[in-house]
Amino acid sequence: MxxxxxxxxxxxxxxxPDRVHDAMSSFYRKLGVNPGRSGYDLAMEAGLVVDGTRRALNAFFNNPARDHNRLVFAANASDALNILIQGLVQRGDHVISTQLEHNSVLRPLYMLEQAGVIETDLVPFDGAGFVDPDEIARRLRPSTRLVVVNHGSNVLGTVQPVAQIGRLCRERGVLFAIDSAQTAGVVPIDMEAMRIDAVAFTGHKSLLGPTGVGGLAVGPDLPLRSTRWGGTGVKSAVRAHLEEFPHRCEIGTLNTLGIAGLMAGQEWLRDRGxxxxxxxxxxxxxxxxxxxxxxxxxxxxxxxxxxxxxxxxxxxxxxxxxxxxxxxxxxxxxxxxxxxxxxxxxxxxxxxxxxxxxxxxxxxxxxxxxxxxxxxxxxxxxxxxxxxx
Ligand SMILES: Cc1ncc(COP(=O)(O)O)c(C=O)c1O
The missing domain is CATH 3.90.1150.10 (Aspartate Aminotransferase, domain 1)
Structure with a gap:
């Protein structure tokens, strides 16, 4: 070859970037312990890397929830979109999405529709590959709970007018989320200015981190339920899964190695511009x-x-x-x-x-x-x- x-x-x-490889190797050699569970120095230091990455990404998306704990880690965008969609909708809700979606949105919606939980409307795109925000506005119903849109098409490369869609959703009191798998790291995403309630992201594409890490930036007004329950490393005597973020959406040991790589990707992006x-x-x-x-x-x-x-x-x-x-x-x-x-x-x-x-x-x-x-x-x-x- x-x-x-x-x-x-x-x-x-x-x-x-080499910086990502180097950071991961160094992190795992020096700090490859389980943070958030123990108080020894090494665990605290590893926890600082996780915490720092939450802060960096929460700022990167300009989440109006300044609390970095509302940046929750997941395995990838597909995982984050499941946390979002399943944690938000309730029986009788209507959800609007688009015909540009990846299966990571289409399939959760389809499964919930098949189970009789929600109704969905998938807005078509025009001949140039763009969704018209007015088409979304026309489909809004009193029962519309969520509008979820693929920010950048993985087939056509078209970037959707999310600021316009965000404005109309906010005016109509509907939650708005984006799938940023193809855009995060390429196209600026400003949750506050674009009135986006949640951003699902994946670490391994333009954020330049490794595979196996992604997450969800959860805005201040998103009433997200936890849909998976288990160990969080803290308050172990409590029977119920913890309500506070990030634990509400995270279970078990985090992909700390991936998170360290994602942080290095953030730094590389920042330095290169x-x-x-x-x-x-x-x-x-x-x-x-x-x-x-x-x-x-x-x-x-x-x-x-x-x-x-x-x-x-x-x-x-x-x-x-x-x-x-x-x-x-x-x-x-x-x-x-x-x-x-x-x-x-x-x-x-x-x-x-x-x-x-x-x-x-x-x-x-x-x-x-x-x-x-x-x-x-x-x-x-x-x-x-x-x-x-
Ligand atoms: C638009 C879009 N959404 C979601 C995903 C899923 O990303 P991941 O495989 O990292 O979960 C992809 C991956 O190609 C994508 O292009």
């Missing part, structure tokens, strides 16, 4: 898009390289399945992409790309011009070899 051209950063950012990283990624996205648009028989879906888009492009070549293109890119060009269906089934349905899906290129901070120039050239060559059958 030659040099790998990794263009699958929307799956997980790779590689991670999120805006500078985004500018680099969008410059490469524009370059890739220019190259792809010249290829006969290639369709890009709702792609763009402006501030309403992420560095994520999905496309197809006429006459050849996405999976086959992915295999050729890998085998012949050492380019890693995601090919097929991307866990957002309604997007593929709408694009007409079910069941074969699309080829997705997603750019990260460590990609170079060479990576995207090669990708565009490779797609051109594959297209020329497989003219539409």
């Amino acid at each position: 030659g040099e790998l051209h990794y263009l699958d950063n929307a799956s997980t950012a790779f590689p991670k 999120q805006a500078a990283i985004r500018a680099h990624e969008m410059e490469l996205t524009a370059l890739l898009l220019d190259g792809l648009r010249e290829i006969d028989g290639l369709t890009c879906y709702c792609a763009g390289a402006d501030d309403r888009h992420l560095p994520v492009l999905s496309c197809n070549l006429a006459g050849i399945d996405a999976a086959e293109v992915g295999t050729i890119l890998d085998a012949q060009y050492d380019i890693a992409v995601r090919a097929g269906l991307h866990c957002a089934p309604l997007v593929h349905e709408r694009l007409g790309t079910t069941p074969t899906g699309a080829v997705r290129f997603s750019i990260g901070p460590f990609n170079t011009r060479q990576d995207v120039e090669l990708a565009a050239r490779a797609m051109g060559e594959i297209g020329a070899r497989f003219p539409a059958r």
Whole structure:
């Protein structure tokens, strides 16, 4: 294998900054004990790292609940979205979401709907890949409890107007949450200014931490119930699971190693500057898009390289399945992409790309011009070899 051209950063950012590796190795060697359970120095020190990461992330999302304990850790965005959705809705509630959602929102909603607990409305997106806030407003009912929206599409790369949606939800007294799996670390998220009641995030994508850690920033007015119960390390004699945050939403030993890595990712982002990283990624996205648009028989879906888009492009070549293109890119060009269906089934349905899906290129901070120039050239060559059958 030659040099790998990794263009699958929307799956997980790779590689991670050296600082993340170093911080994790050092943390686990020096402080790899269980914090929050014992009073010895090492446990207290490990607890400070966990605490510091809560503070950093709570500030990063500008949670109007200044209490950093309302930043709860979870395994990833899927886990956080389950904590959110299952902990919030009650029998008879109505929930509005979108057809852009990942299965991590669609499936919890579907399961609750199937169980007769809630009713849902999934707002469609327009031909450019955006949800119209007025469409959400039209679907609000007296029983609407929650609006939950995918901030950035993992298929189309489109960034939804969450500030507008937040404003209308606040005016109508409805809770508003976002799935920031694709946006946290790329697009600024300000819970206070955007009137967002909860942000579900994952650590391993643009926040540049390791896999296995994510969480939920819980705003001050979110009446979240605990849905899982167990050990918290404190007040062990109390029969019921603790009501206070973060324990309300956390059970068992935390992924302290992941949390230490996530903190290092935060520091790396802060030092490099999120805006500078985004500018680099969008410059490469524009370059890739220019190259792809010249290829006969290639369709890009709702792609763009402006501030309403992420560095994520999905496309197809006429006459050849996405999976086959992915295999050729890998085998012949050492380019890693995601090919097929991307866990957002309604997007593929709408694009007409079910069941074969699309080829997705997603750019990260460590990609170079060479990576995207090669990708565009490779797609051109594959297209020329497989003219539409
Ligand atoms: C939009 C979106 N939401 C949620 C997720 C789930 O993230 P995780 O696998 O880290 O739980 C992803 C992952 O690809 C995603 O793209």
